[in-house]
Amino acid sequence: MSTEAFTPAKKSLLDRLPVSSHIRRSVGLQRTMLLIGVVLCAVFLVAAIFAPLLAPYGYSQISDDAGTFPAQAAPGGKHPWGTTVGGYDVLSRVIWGSQTAATVIVVAVLMAIFIGVFLGLVSGYFGGWLDRILVVVADAIYAFPTLLLAIVVSIAINKGQSGFWGGILACGFAITAVFVPQYFRVIRAETIRLKAEPFVESAQVVGASSARIIGRHIFANATRTLPLIFTLNASEAILTLAGLGFLGFGIEPSSAAEWGFDLNKAMSDASSGIWWTGVFPGAAIVLTVLGLTLVGESMNDLNDPRLRGRRRAGSKRKGTEVKNQTEVSA
Amino acid sequence: MTTLIDTPPPTVAAPKSKSAGGGLGKYILVRFLLIFPTIFILVTLVFFLMRITGDPITAAQGGRLPQEQIDALVHQAGYDRPLFIQYLEYLGQIATGNFGRTISDGRPVIEMLAKFGAATLELAINSLVVALLVGIPLGMFAAHKRDKVPDALLRFFAILCYATPVFFAGLLLKLTFSVGLGWFPVAGRASTTTELAMSRLSAPTGIYWLDALRSNDLAAFGDIVHHAVLPAIALGLLTAGVFLRLVRTNVIGTLGKDYVEAGRSRGVSEYRLVTKHAYKPALIPIITVMGLQIALLLGGAVLTETTFEWKGLGYQLAQYLTARDFVAVQGIVMLLAVIVAVTNFVVDILAALIDPRVRY
Numbered sequence: 001m002s003t004e005a006f007t008p009a010k011k012s013l014l015d016r017l018p019v020s021s022h023i024r025r026s027v028g029l030q031r032t033m034l035l036i037g038v039v040l041c042a043v044f045l046v047a048a049i050f051a052p053l054l055a056p057y058g059y060s061q062i063s064d065d066a067g068t069f070p071a072q073a074a075p076g077g078k079h080p081w082g083t084t085v086g087g088y089d090v091l092s093r094v095i096w097g098s099q100t101a102a103t104v105i106v107v108a109v110l111m112a113i114f115i116g117v118f119l120g121l122v123s124g125y126f127g128g129w130l131d132r133i134l135v136v137v138a139d140a141i142y143a144f145p146t147l148l149l150a151i152v153v154s155i156a157i158n159k160g161q162s163g164f165w166g167g168i169l170a171c172g173f174a175i176t177a178v179f180v181p182q183y184f185r186v187i188r189a190e191t192i193r194l195k196a197e198p199f200v201e202s203a204q205v206v207g208a209s210s211a212r213i214i215g216r217h218i219f220a221n222a223t224r225t226l227p228l229i230f231t232l233n234a235s236e237a238i239l240t241l242a243g244l245g246f247l248g249f250g251i252e253p254s255s256a257a258e259w260g261f262d263l264n265k266a267m268s269d270a271s272s273g274i275w276w277t278g279v280f281p282g283a284a285i286v287l288t289v290l291g292l293t294l295v296g297e298s299m300n301d302l303n304d305p306r307l308r309g310r311r312r313a314g315s316k317r318k319g320t321e322v323k324n325q326t327e328v329s330a
Numbered sequence: 331m332t333t334l335i336d337t338p339p340p341t342v343a344a345p346k347s348k349s350a351g352g353g354l355g356k357y358i359l360v361r362f363l364l365i366f367p368t369i370f371i372l373v374t375l376v377f378f379l380m381r382i383t384g385d386p387i388t389a390a391q392g393g394r395l396p397q398e399q400i401d402a403l404v405h406q407a408g409y410d411r412p413l414f415i416q417y418l419e420y421l422g423q424i425a426t427g428n429f430g431r432t433i434s435d436g437r438p439v440i441e442m443l444a445k446f447g448a449a450t451l452e453l454a455i456n457s458l459v460v461a462l463l464v465g466i467p468l469g470m471f472a473a474h475k476r477d478k479v480p481d482a483l484l485r486f487f488a489i490l491c492y493a494t495p496v497f498f499a500g501l502l503l504k505l506t507f508s509v510g511l512g513w514f515p516v517a518g519r520a521s522t523t524t525e526l527a528m529s530r531l532s533a534p535t536g537i538y539w540l541d542a543l544r545s546n547d548l549a550a551f552g553d554i555v556h557h558a559v560l561p562a563i564a565l566g567l568l569t570a571g572v573f574l575r576l577v578r579t580n581v582i583g584t585l586g587k588d589y590v591e592a593g594r595s596r597g598v599s600e601y602r603l604v605t606k607h608a609y610k611p612a613l614i615p616i617i618t619v620m621g622l623q624i625a626l627l628l629g630g631a632v633l634t635e636t637t638f639e640w641k642g643l644g645y646q647l648a649q650y651l652t653a654r655d656f657v658a659v660q661g662i663v664m665l666l667a668v669i670v671a672v673t674n675f676v677v678d679i680l681a682a683l684i685d686p687r688v689r690y
Contacts (some may be wrong), residue, residue, distance in 0.1 A: 152376055
């Protein structure tokens with residue numbers, strides 16, 4: 001055992017991928033939480049990708065060959081999760097909603113990473129007045145309630161409501177506006193730290209251009225934490241999207257299914273005791289965010305040696321090992 | 331996270347503390363001056379973003395009046411002038427303390443802010459109370475039972491609090507406690523009679539329970555509390571999860587400190603160690619985080635208010651946004667920006683007073 005630990009074994013690709021390597025390293029409770037998170041995320045992704053196959057009806061379908069769907073029908077029979085006041089099938093809209101959510105996450109987080117990482121690298125590396133201005137602006141935006149910012153940006157872009165891609169882009173941009181300052185701060189701080197490292201100085205001495213130093217030496221090192229931020233922000237993106245939809249600044253119901261919008265419509269049903277129109281999309285939001293957060297949290301803990309649980313050397317010496325572990329992490 | 335960093339030995343800190351007076355003064359001044367660019371940037375941002383959305387006249391009359399008439403009205407109101415001139419004019423108005431009247435319902439913006447701001451403040455206070463009552467004891471308990479089943483369950487609970495949007499929490503609470511059990515009202519800040527009584531008061535603060543207590547109206551107070559429970563829980567749980575995790579991490583951090591170990595070796599009970607020795611220093615970071623939570627609370631308030639038809643700033647903001655009422659939206663955003671900027675300032679100063687290492 002001990003000699004193996006010191007010879008750096010050649011790792012397979014599976015070992016080096018963010019999530020799978022974390023599963024291997026984890027033990028006990030941490031592993032349980034990570035696995036629950038991975039399973040929830042997998043369900044979400046499968047629903048998003050295979051929505052056309054999984055959903056019994058279309059997201060804006062209100063009738064089939066047998067006639068118009070009943071409004072506010074209780075769960076059961078043809079509509080296992082019931083129908084909404086507009087006659088939409090709840091199950092179908094929940095499944096299609098995962099596709100909308102996944103698309104928005106990808107659009108928003110990718111845009112935020114590109115803009116935020118770029119600004120963070122440039123601002124952190126060059127410093128000076130540009131850096132100061134960007135920091136003040138980013139701090140101002142960062143401090144402001146994210147949802148309000150998202151609402152204003154979303155209205156500015158689509159002037160109310162719009163179709164699928166229009167709505168996706170508007171929500172994506174709105175969420176991007178919220179996230180850019182966060183990525184900017186993280187990457188800028190890392191860049192400033194790395195700038196003082198010997199390998200950057202030696203690159204400067206050798207005569208490498210600024211673009212090369214930023215693009216090659218700093219970028220690779222500063223972005224190691226990105227998978228973690230990605231999972232944490234993806235969950236926030238879903239919550240922001242749902243909030244936008246709930247307030248009616250999201251995507252139109254005829255162009256896509258959106259959980260937050262459905263919850264908005266369900267609020268008035270609640271007073272008359274109709275629970276299925278709200279509980280199912282709400283549960284979808286909670287489970288998706290829960291899954292993403294569990295994965296992100298576990299990865300964070302596993303990356304931090306102080307928080308990482310360790311596999312016990314021998315299962316019989318339980319007591320002593322637990323005590324050691326506590327001392328290390330405290 | 332800061333508590334995980336080891337405290338520097340006192341010998342290192344000593345020379346710094348001598349010059350702390352001047353350093354602190356300068357730090358406070360710099361932080362104070364930073365409030366203004368923050369507000370300025372947000373106000374500018376919202377000004378231009380709102381102008382992109384169109385104008386309030388088209389939003390209200392679009393389709394109902396012929397285009398020429400709309401154009402004439404837009405011209406009369408000055409919305410067709412160059413943006414930059416409108417912007418300078420707007421800055422000039424703010425500088426002289428003139429926030430104008432809302433376009434959609436013609437109220438003075440200041441009056442609107444005072445009325446609805448009080449409602450939002452009430453909601454924020456209520457939910458902060460819920461968050462502290464739930465978050466701190468549970469966090470201490472989780473730290474006490476570290477890595478055991480209760481701790482795992484509480485951590486899960488904290489993540490669940492974060493993962494549940496306030497409007498969904500509100501929906502579940504409504505379904506269970508209003509519709510199902512009939513314990514609490516479905517929506518609103520107070521019943522109609524109480525609302526009337528509140529509007530008749532001579533010098534109201536606008537915070538209903540405070541007004542009811544001041545006028546010794548116990549029936550109204552009961553009614554107000556009755557209405558306040560569900561919204562406060564819905565919004566409070568969101569923050570409670572954050573507090574729970576923070577208290578847990580920090581109590582675990584302080585439980586490992588030498589002075590706690592010394593207490594333990596003297597035979598102080600584990601319960602007393604958590605509640606007396608370890609928990610007070612662990613509360614310091616909460617002050618900082620509470621400041622950050624204000625922004626979260628204000629954002630959550632928009633959703634909570636819409637869920638429970640709580641007529642506060644957030645509820646109104648959604649209405650004004652739909653009506654493209656620039657003046658009202660800018661007024662609300664301005665107020666929120668001021669609140670956020672001032673809170674962050676106060677929090678930073680508190681943090682600097684408590685921990686000299688923060689100053690720079």
